[in-house]
Amino acid sequence: MSVEVERIRKLVSDGQLVDAVELPSNHRRKTDLLLDLEEALAEFDDDANYAHFVVRVKRSEKPLPTAEEVAASSNSQGIDESFSLDTLVSETLEMSRELSEDREKSAAEPTEKHDPAYLFESAKVLEENGEHELARTVYRNLAKKGHSIAKALAGIARAYEAERNVNQAVHHYEEAIAYASEVSYYQALAALQIRVGRDAHASETLIRALGAPGLSDLQKFDFHKSLGNCYTRMEDHAKAEHHYLRAYELNSDSDSLQVNVGTLALQKGDAEAARKHFERALELNAKNDRAVSGMGMAEMASGKAQRAHGFFVESLKLNPNNLGTLFNLAKCAYELKKFDEAARLFRGYIDTNPPNTNVLYTYAGILYHQGKYGAAKEEVDRILASNPDHAGARELGELIQKA
Numbered sequence: 001m002s003v004e005v006e007r008i009r010k011l012v013s014d015g016q017l018v019d020a021v022e023l024p025s026n027h028r029r030k031t032d033l034l035l036d037l038e039e040a041l042a043e044f045d046d047d048a049n050y051a052h053f054v055v056r057v058k059r060s061e062k063p064l065p066t067a068e069e070v071a072a073s074s075n076s077q078g079i080d081e082s083f084s085l086d087t088l089v090s091e092t093l094e095m096s097r098e099l100s101e102d103r104e105k106s107a108a109e110p111t112e113k114h115d116p117a118y119l120f121e122s123a124k125v126l127e128e129n130g131e132h133e134l135a136r137t138v139y140r141n142l143a144k145k146g147h148s149i150a151k152a153l154a155g156i157a158r159a160y161e162a163e164r165n166v167n168q169a170v171h172h173y174e175e176a177i178a179y180a181s182e183v184s185y186y187q188a189l190a191a192l193q194i195r196v197g198r199d200a201h202a203s204e205t206l207i208r209a210l211g212a213p214g215l216s217d218l219q220k221f222d223f224h225k226s227l228g229n230c231y232t233r234m235e236d237h238a239k240a241e242h243h244y245l246r247a248y249e250l251n252s253d254s255d256s257l258q259v260n261v262g263t264l265a266l267q268k269g270d271a272e273a274a275r276k277h278f279e280r281a282l283e284l285n286a287k288n289d290r291a292v293s294g295m296g297m298a299e300m301a302s303g304k305a306q307r308a309h310g311f312f313v314e315s316l317k318l319n320p321n322n323l324g325t326l327f328n329l330a331k332c333a334y335e336l337k338k339f340d341e342a343a344r345l346f347r348g349y350i351d352t353n354p355p356n357t358n359v360l361y362t363y364a365g366i367l368y369h370q371g372k373y374g375a376a377k378e379e380v381d382r383i384l385a386s387n388p389d390h391a392g393a394r395e396l397g398e399l400i401q402k403a
Helices: 003-013 030-044 067-076 085-108 116-128 132-144 149-162 166-179 183-195 199-210 217-233 237-250 255-267 271-284 289-301 305-318 323-336 340-352 357-369 373-386 391-402
Strands: none
Touching: 116 132, 116 149, 132 149, 149 166, 149 183, 166 183, 183 199, 183 217, 199 217, 217 237, 217 255, 237 255, 255 271, 255 289, 271 289, 289 305, 289 323, 305 323, 305 340, 323 340, 323 357, 340 357, 357 373, 357 391, 373 391
């Protein structure tokens, strides 16, 4: 944990960031104590004929010297007589004036930890370093005190989203939108709903977003394209086509839109139309791995497994972490009885990504068909160690034993 995060964490734990915006009534700051002293001095100074001092003297065993004795002792020791009562009065009043100026400056310029902007910055640092609960504490306090309520609620939502508490995240994004219909809040909420498979809810959010004032053409394009994607996954082809057409009217040169429309065409069983959209996407962006993979899917739909295999391999060279393309490659490998490229690409994915049971199982099957029974058994054992009830892995393990 960085020094900055540790410092902010301590401030939150000590309550300094939590209650900084509105100090409790029993809290006395240093400047408050200075104010008391100045008030006392002001009362003493009301009588212009006298100079007054508040003196605290420690008692001694010997009698205190008289003024005459002090004066005589000072002269005998060669002390500068210019160090007079008038000098002391002048220096004391000057000190009081400086204290007053410091207090006024402090009041005009509050300390950074009492500044809402600083609190938002601190909460963001906590977010970025995984201190989600502490970040929520700061955001809640800001919302409670009325400082940028929508922004604070969106911060709470992000912290819950990072902890995969979807329901709480959705609730707080909705609350943020209720306070301020900002495009970024709609985008964040829709993206979360899409990630967790709530396409119907996401489409509702996106339609509401399209009603927000002041949208740019780019924002409208993104919303219509996302709506087309949602309706494609929901297999509502008419609505998907409607929103894709609206997106196309806003930006006809989007390679990602061409890929999405091609995917819709495949879903409708029109491989030739799909191929044309994927080809157009590649004209716009030759490195669009999804367009290359789409060409492979169009070839598979046309019964051309060998050509499809080549497209899937090329797509994985551009993006080796596309799971959909990996599994499509495995289908081609089984159909063609051609496993070397698939084995290499699956191994590369496994070595660079968190464990995925489906990937391990598919890879184990590929190794089995390559005749690499020892390596296949290692993968099966790895699956069963984390999921003993995996029926496919158990069955494959039995086949390996009989091989």
